[in-house]
Amino acid sequence: MELLKLTKQGLYCEPGDFYIDPWGKVDTAILTHGHGDHARTGMKNYIAVHESEHILRKRLGAVDLKTYAYGEVFHLGEVTVSLHSAGHILGSAQVRIEYQNEVWVFTGDFKRDLDLTCEPFEVIPCDVFISEATFSLPVYRWPDFRSEMKEVYEWWMKNREEGFNSVLCCYALGKAQRIIAGLRELTDEPIWVHGTVDELNQSYAKTGMTWENVLKVPLEGKEKIHGGLILCPPSALGSTWHKRLTPKKVAFASGWMRIRGNRRRKGYERGFVISDHADWPSLIRTVKETGCRKVYFTHGHTDAIVRFLNEQGVEAHDLKLPYETEGES
Numbered sequence: 001m002e003l004l005k006l007t008k009q010g011l012y013c014e015p016g017d018f019y020i021d022p023w024g025k026v027d028t029a030i031l032t033h034g035h036g037d038h039a040r041t042g043m044k045n046y047i048a049v050h051e052s053e054h055i056l057r058k059r060l061g062a063v064d065l066k067t068y069a070y071g072e073v074f075h076l077g078e079v080t081v082s083l084h085s086a087g088h089i090l091g092s093a094q095v096r097i098e099y100q101n102e103v104w105v106f107t108g109d110f111k112r113d114l115d116l117t118c119e120p121f122e123v124i125p126c127d128v129f130i131s132e133a134t135f136s137l138p139v140y141r142w143p144d145f146r147s148e149m150k151e152v153y154e155w156w157m158k159n160r161e162e163g164f165n166s167v168l169c170c171y172a173l174g175k176a177q178r179i180i181a182g183l184r185e186l187t188d189e190p191i192w193v194h195g196t197v198d199e200l201n202q203s204y205a206k207t208g209m210t211w212e213n214v215l216k217v218p219l220e221g222k223e224k225i226h227g228g229l230i231l232c233p234p235s236a237l238g239s240t241w242h243k244r245l246t247p248k249k250v251a252f253a254s255g256w257m258r259i260r261g262n263r264r265r266k267g268y269e270r271g272f273v274i275s276d277h278a279d280w281p282s283l284i285r286t287v288k289e290t291g292c293r294k295v296y297f298t299h300g301h302t303d304a305i306v307r308f309l310n311e312q313g314v315e316a317h318d319l320k321l322p323y324e325t326e327g328e329s
């Protein structure tokens, strides 16, 4: 039998009677992380890792949420379950399911690159691997994180010299915190953030992360920022909020910035290739390291990677899930 099945509500494990990141209303949902396309309201019970609790409570409210440590083994119905770090954002987890001597692993979203704000990805040996494939084309290869952060810092300093603020658009949960932590290795200068980022920073603070000299851009008032770096979600550019930051240069931090045309089309002056998802080499490497005999890919351009792995003797399939990950990549 298939241990996980695609149903109308989401990916379902029948012998355990639970769903993973469901989109329909169900009784028991294991959540891989707090991004909106994975953590939805309306479930009776939720299961996640300790580290994601504050983020999930902020998104879901006062729900019935049970949390476990990474690697802690628990039982649901007839299956043995454990959650393991996915390296995507704080509290992101892969789900390991064992039933009748077979092991399945679901990654949620994951990456293999350096992130100072969360546990690194753990390779879990398995028979069947279900992987995200947001960036599953050979063109997607990430530069070294620390060198990219150096680029951000130099861009900021150059703009300051020329009398501009530097507005860096990025996803507010995960990406913004990762960038702040990366910049802190280079400078103690104040870093300004939009209110949405500031609120999420508080969730990180609950797990012991300190945010010294990270300041919220006030919504009211006339005081201006000069030569500062400001992190905000792209949606903030559509509001009057950003007008107070002029004169400014605007950049975007995302895996999509690997393609120059994307930056131009979206009208950013600069693009930094910083992604919280696995790039092409990481996807291939990870599939191989798990030793799985079969892999399913969710979202992304799966045709190329399915073909590539099939040619290499790994049975690969496409599993179309109705996720939208573009915004957070």
Ligand SMILES: [Zn+2]
Binding pocket: 033, 035, 088, 109, 328
């Ligand atoms: Zn995500």
